[in-house]
Amino acid sequence: MYTDRNFKTKKEFKQAVAAGNEVRLYAPGLGQPVENGREFVEGPHYPEAHRWYASVEVKDGVVVSVK
Numbered sequence: 001m002y003t004d005r006n007f008k009t010k011k012e013f014k015q016a017v018a019a020g021n022e023v024r025l026y027a028p029g030l031g032q033p034v035e036n037g038r039e040f041v042e043g044p045h046y047p048e049a050h051r052w053y054a055s056v057e058v059k060d061g062v063v064v065s066v067k
Contacts, residue, residue: 004025025061038055
């Protein structure tokens with residue numbers, strides 16, 4: 001599961017969500033992410049090596065918190 005923007009660090013991702021930027025999830029070839037609930041994401045995007053992982057809360061398809 002990835003975010004719609006290719007965040008290089010988890011800190012950058014958390015700051016974007018905290019600033020109120022609309023961040024959505026997508027799963028290339030793996031179905032649809034949940035619209036409401038918890039998901040797990042990783043980054044940066046393939047083919048780069050994944051260097052961060054996060055648990056996120058999603059509401060109406062938008063990430064509202066990152067852990």
